[in-house]
Amino acid sequence: MPTLNEALSKRHHLSIWHVYHKGDEHITITPFVNPKKEFGLNKRSHKKLAAEYPQTPDRNNESNSYFVHHPTLLFHNAPRTLRRGNKKTGTPFGDNxxxxxxxxxxxxxxxxxxxxxxxxxxxxxxxxxxxxxxxxxxxxxxxxxxxxxxxxxxxxxxxxxxxxxxxxxxxxxxxxxxxxxxxxxxxxxxxxxxxLQTVPQPAVAEEAVSLNWTSPLSLKTRRYSFEYANIKFFWKGTRDVHPDKQWAKWLMPFHHLKLIARLPGVGSEDVLIGQYTPSFAYRKFGELWIFDSVVAKLLGEEGSSALTGHGVVDEVRDIRKTRLHELIMATAMCMIIGEAQKREILIALLAIAAEGGSSN
Structure with a gap:
């Protein structure tokens, strides 16, 4: 399987998503940087961020952001819904x-x-x-x-x-x-x-994909799998990060994730689809990278994209509107939320242990 640096060197079309807290329960996923929620931001780093991630006129376009809405109901742990746009009233995934x-x-x-x-x-x-x-x-x-x-x-x-x-x-x-x-x-x-004139009908999901914990009783516990269109996908832990984020590799070695795909057939090579790097910022989960051109290739649409003179992939069809991309985003948020909850539990256990040690 190619490393992250090898994938970047191939000039794949890359989508970078910034995952932020929205209040106590909700989450926003956007390609735009929110300086107020970044870690250790000062004027110099603000200018650097503005240069790396320029703000575009279509910032409020629904197709440019996602929102994870978590309803609050007493005595219920209501499921989250992934919606298009940057508001909780956005359109949920699934036509029905x-x-x-x-x-x-x-x-x-x-x-x-x-x-x-x-x-x-x-x-x-x-x-x-x-x-x-x-x-x-x-x-x-x-x-x-x-x-x-x-x-x-x-x-x-x-x-x-x-x-x-x-x-x-x-x-x-x-x-x-x-x-x-x-x-x-x-x-x-x-x-x-x-x-009285309209009777609501029972509804079912159009389709269901299970994200399964592959090996809970092993040394590779951070590995979850799902299958779609006869392709096997795996979310797994990794320490392979971008060279500019080596600090995250050493300070948070057990929180990075990568998504790989394995095509059907004997001896098929694993393909890197995406990667997640957590953040130390209090109001930011981290960054999610998705290689759109690789997703297009998996869908058999590699002919729909071509490199421009500047080495940038020009996508004819927006891969972000396909069911596979929606599935990648949904499973990514399941993994990101799960990793954040594990980290909170670990911090709580360390705090309890510290209090117990100091009391002695």
Whole structure:
């Protein structure tokens, strides 16, 4: 398998993603540097960063950033969703998910895959989440929560009414006025009378890919694998970093990751797809590098790109909009979040050990 330096020397088209904390729970993945969240930034390093990563006019373009949204629901560890754009209201990956995910960021209860709301032995099943009649401070979807409960109240009012068409019409008009709701491009939940005409259908994921822990009981514990389009992919630990980041190699030797692909066939060579280098910055996870031209080659589209006179790959088709690239980004975030959580646990254990030693 080629090393990182060998891959860079081949002038592959490289996408560099900066992974930042967004609040306590959310994450932004962007090709643009945020100087306020960089480690040890001063005026000189700021100018250097500005020269290396110039700000482009299309900074707010949805296709240029990603957002990992982690909903907050009491008594639930709701799954994260990866979205396009730099906001939590961005479009989630998967054409059908945008219709079944509510403004809280979770699957609607009415759209759960199974009546008992279980996902056991079914990788494509989606778990639904009810909207409670009560809500605690800090939970996701404050306005949506109020909206749904107002609709419930409207339903009770409608059921308790006598068959008086004048009174029913006045109640519906009043409900439509009070239940106006907007969040970005999201529409308000329909009123009770409108909801009667549309029955939500159970939803399932279009496809499911499992990220498996390959060898938990071995010396190679930091190795996870998944398979897509008959190609095997492996996320694994590495100490191979860029020459300009040698400090990370020595100060954080057990946190770097690389993604390799193994084509079908006997004796096939491993191909380097991407690499992740963590950061010491408090509000930055690290940098994720993806070789877009290698991804294009795996998709059989190596003829769609060509080197320009400046040695830069000109991509005819945006590889970032393919399902394989989405899968790479999703599995990368699973690994990055997992590595960050392991580091936090390790630091906590070291702190406990230090306190125990000092108490003696």
């Amino acid at each position: 998910l945008k219709d079944v995910i509510d403004p809280r960021g979770v699957v609607k209860w009415e759209c759960r895959s199974n009546p008992n709301n279980t996902t056991l032995n079914d990788d494509r099943a989606l778990k639904g989440y009810k909207v409670r009649t009560w809500r605690v401070w800090g939970e996701s979807g404050k306005r949506y929560h109020r909206q749904v409960n107002a609709r419930r109240k409207e339903k009770k009012t409608a059921e308790s009414m006598d068959s008086d068409p004048v009174q029913m019409e006045e109640a519906n008009e009043h409900g439509k006025h009070d239940l106006s709701y907007s969040q970005g491009q999201d529409h308000s939940p329909p009123s009770y009378s409108a909801a």
